[in-house]
Amino acid sequence: MSELVYRGEIQLTRYLADDGTPLGPLPGWAQGPDPLTGYYRQMVLARQFDTKAIALQRTGQLGTYASLLGAEAIDVVTACLMQPSDVLVPYYRNHIMQVIRGAEMHEVLLYWGGDERGNACPGMNQDLPNCVPIATQCLHASGVASAIKIRDEKRAVLTMIGDGGTSKGDFMEAINVAGAWQLPVVFLVNNNQWAISVPRSRQTCAQTLAQKALGAGIRGEQVDGNDAIALHEVISRALEQARQGKGPTLIEALSYRLSDHTTADDATRYREQSELKAAWEREPVQRLRNYLHQCGHWDESREQALLEETKTTVQSAVEQYLATPSQPVDDLFDYLYEECPPGLAEQREQARQKMAGGEHHE
Amino acid sequence: MSELVYRGEIQLTRYLADDGTPLGPLPGWAQGPDPLTGYYRQMVLARQFDTKAIALQRTGQLGTYASLLGAEAIDVVTACLMQPSDVLVPYYRNHIMQVIRGAEMHEVLLYWGGDERGNACPGMNQDLPNCVPIATQCLHASGVASAIKIRDEKRAVLTMIGDGGTSKGDFMEAINVAGAWQLPVVFLVNNNQWAISVPRSRQTCAQTLAQKALGAGIRGEQVDGNDAIALHEVISRALEQARQGKGPTLIEALSYRLSDHTTADDATRYREQSELKAAWEREPVQRLRNYLHQCGHWDESREQALLEETKTTVQSAVEQYLATPSQPVDDLFDYLYEECPPGLAEQREQARQKMAGGEHHE
């Protein structure tokens, strides 16, 4: 004899069709120019930045770089909805998010240019730095949220992760403890359909990634990650619930990685051009522009002005990046411990001599 | 605008009320004496063994021991339903399961008596040995199942884990890959409500542990772990599906840890006597005995005979255990590599001398 003991459901939220036309009635706030034109401006900036960063890499002026092409809406809307007192725990693809949160654009370039100062970002307050080991950031986010909960503060933590990362134990342990302790944290999955060469379908046979929330007993939902309006609705609600002590949410944002995985990757080796082409029909920047055009909040002249403006912003960041001198040799040693221990100080001295002497020891 | 994109459900199966009366119509096979009286006999043996092992520990003749009290039905029914060609990947509480699968009872004692030969168990074929690091065995089970799948064999793998273990990434990664690859494996959670001192409710806010299957996109269900009939139904189906190439199942068996966590633990420190008392009202051995009595398949004289017989079996295992001489010193070194490397052989020689010389070197 069997009885039903549990039922769970996952909803998908979207407001705009691929071409930017509303699929039905929109939330009131989405009718006005704000915040959507603001989002749009940042998304265009993000794309300009991205193009430039790739160009720098191609010309040997930047290291391996992870493009955010296709994730502009997710990054921008999320960053704009977070309050300064909230804490961002990013992964390695959140460039514009970090800029909106207080990083300098040239710092982001420094990071990808192989310089630790690009992860320092004094403007980011308590936000965590870029995180390379996949999914580990999710546990840090739960840890940060624990600190907030222990101190009884009304702040939210938000962390991002890719679709591939949801296969890793760290992610699952993190959402589980977030549920067990009802932590003020939002887990935002950028499901861009690929983890380097491995498609989403090979990561798991779960029909949605959002349903991983059900295993942890927390709220889970899907949202169209190319739809700024839907993102705003879903993310603002989740952040607010976190701040209000109403526990964690897992959000799966459906997007598409329009670029190679990084500049070190060549996606033509493993994915169909047709899939990529189809994804360009749904991409977030054009979609929002179309919608804003339809509403009359945007036009060609504003577009041109914005392109000029963002180009200048990016260009000046690039100049600042290129003009940044390398860190002194001491910086290899001085940030490891609060005080440099004697043995390490000895090694620092050796390194100084190595650099000063142009490698010629006595 | 939201649309429903996923729905998942969890069912609980049970046939017998706490006192052994059927809750409704039973499966046909459950009316006859077989296999239920066989199960019952093994369950009684398990309990006898357990009592004796604890006594040995209390008198300094055995190391720390993990009792299986309360898990007899799960262990016995599962072991009896597995075929010799299936593979068991046990955790540390599956003593009777191992015996049914081919281990000698005195070997089980050797294991808890601090002797590696208790984990050798030549009778267990390809079954894995006891696994102490929580949840790691789940990934081994998926690995074993991968081997079976790669070789296109019709065999099932079954692994067991506790409720606490389901919080660990290994478990979640294991069920996820089992789903992604549709592996022939059954994950059986012995939800005995406690992980040492931590109650089930603190591990996760998921209402059931079975629903963790939904996050991995695999079948999940609950079963009354004190109900041999329900266990038989649910586990035999899952094993058969695995053998038929129909993919993995997660089964949460609801039981109760009637003992301390191990002999090193004192559960009165952290749990209510009343809870324990209530659990004794639902325990599996009495429940099955009641049912068999009701059916006329069991009576007091058979019970007495069984008690005698199992006592003798256990006693002779104990004698064999106590008579087993310790391993020679070489055994510390000889099983590590296929061939003992020279440096290690040198250390082996030192150890030989240390033991031979009663610690007096040169």
Place this chain on the structure above:
Amino acid sequence: MSNAITMIEAVNLALARAMTDDPDVILLGEDIATNGGVFRATVGLLEQFGERRVIDTPLAETMIGGLAVGMSTQGLRPVAEIQFMGFIFPALDHLIAHAARMRNRTRGRLHCPLVLRAPFGGGIRAPEHHSESTETLMAHIPGLRVVIPSSPARAYGLLLAAIRCNDPVVFLEPKRIYRASKTLVEDNGQALPLDTCFTLREGGDITLICWGAVVQETLEAATRLADKGIGCEVIDVATLNPIDHDTLLASVSRTGRCVIIHEAPRHGGMGAEIAATLAEKALLSLQAPIRRVTGYDAVMPYYRNEQIYLPSVEDIMSAVEQTMEFV
């Protein structure tokens, strides 16, 4: 007030003191709250400090490591317990890839003032995985401090230091001596330094360098060797990263002979680092090769045979005698 207490009681005392002094100190781990820890290190602290600060976690060591990293970036001072060192491996990623690097990675903007406590070592007849000594794995990592007390007083003082330290500290407790003896420990809130060895006994003939539970056997060997006319200097390294090489070097330069004793396997154990550094820097003072008395390069056996594995008083005496005889 000072009291004769065991090492595990000293751990408990230091935790209580640190929590009293600093509201940012919080404890997390498996079975540490209601149960007070499987070794009772945290007993009474839930009652004293409440469940916000003494937290039973779900069963997941990676999670414990990751939570501690996240918490500590926000200025908490988490003291996390790994129930046994044999279960620390899943937490290593967060220690190595994050805790040890957070300050360096952010050029000082964030740091991880966390402590990861774990009981370690053999000799208590425990099941598999409960008796290993893998301190090398952490001591090799730049940015992690690795501290091992070997007496109640050092447990108290070093644990206080570890908790107050702004660097991540792995604090390994030799559980075989948790209750080996009671000594007077004053609850005065005074930390011991994390950058010095402790010379436990002075002697002019040979230097014995050790840490953890085998400090007991080493001291016992030194006592017995004194009867035979051999003066042993016994040094407890205590902090394995960064190591206070100066104290070791000074002693060995004086005695010219040295034996290193630890429970971990020899191959790549921290005894190798100490021997290599001494041999490099004090080569001309060395009158005999530096011997190591260690665990074997084999898996720690199940408990019936663990005494074969563990360095014994006789092993140490024999190594010392051979070293003294070397000409």
Place this chain on the structure above:
Amino acid sequence: MSNAITMIEAVNLALARAMTDDPDVILLGEDIATNGGVFRATVGLLEQFGERRVIDTPLAETMIGGLAVGMSTQGLRPVAEIQFMGFIFPALDHLIAHAARMRNRTRGRLHCPLVLRAPFGGGIRAPEHHSESTETLMAHIPGLRVVIPSSPARAYGLLLAAIRCNDPVVFLEPKRIYRASKTLVEDNGQALPLDTCFTLREGGDITLICWGAVVQETLEAATRLADKGIGCEVIDVATLNPIDHDTLLASVSRTGRCVIIHEAPRHGGMGAEIAATLAEKALLSLQAPIRRVTGYDAVMPYYRNEQIYLPSVEDIMSAVEQTMEFV
């Protein structure tokens, strides 16, 4: 047929050969199938051997380690790739707690003939966590073999040996020299021994002991030092556990001088083990202290500064010269 190939091509060749020879050899890892591996180590193998034997896994390193353990107990020979050594930590638990112990634990009933491959080391301008050398963490573990090739031919022969070995092997590939040079490698299916060092150059004045990518710098330094009249014997240790101490000892006993070079941090690096053993067993032959030229005891810097961190030809020469001058 023999061809001039790079080290990464040699890895590929050995994999193909092993898979051809033995149907139980299977590959698993992230991005190894369709994509052929991020360094192209497995390119073409999916096409040749099919998706049953060349398997893209979900993104989870603990899982990769655990699956390999389970598979290998059933007689498969999984060769698992960890994309970069910086992501190996989550797999350590399965290596240490299971792979290294399965034969010992079951008294020989089961064993784990698995290979875990991972590219390691600095020098390719990669992001954080992509340039570390943490071989000590595995080399310290009883039961694990740790093997590091430093040329196309040794990559081919040692990888074949690793795959055929019935013990678990961690096979670390110095990615900086994946494409450093092409040399003739005969695809003759012949394995190289896992229990010997390789003497790459003979010399009578001093022994240079090294492994991994710095073998290149060491050989270069030896060449340059020859011009200065210093005869260097260069030995590639290749297998870090168990180490072939005999070859090292024989050489150093002869030369009386030794420098050890590796990329990993010095503190607790495997150079310490070698130096300690040499100093113990060859003390009377040593004419100078054994120096170590290594990475610093600091976190590997991001790529702009990585050259400061890596041992250079000049660093090695300088250490040799100082060692030669010692009297």
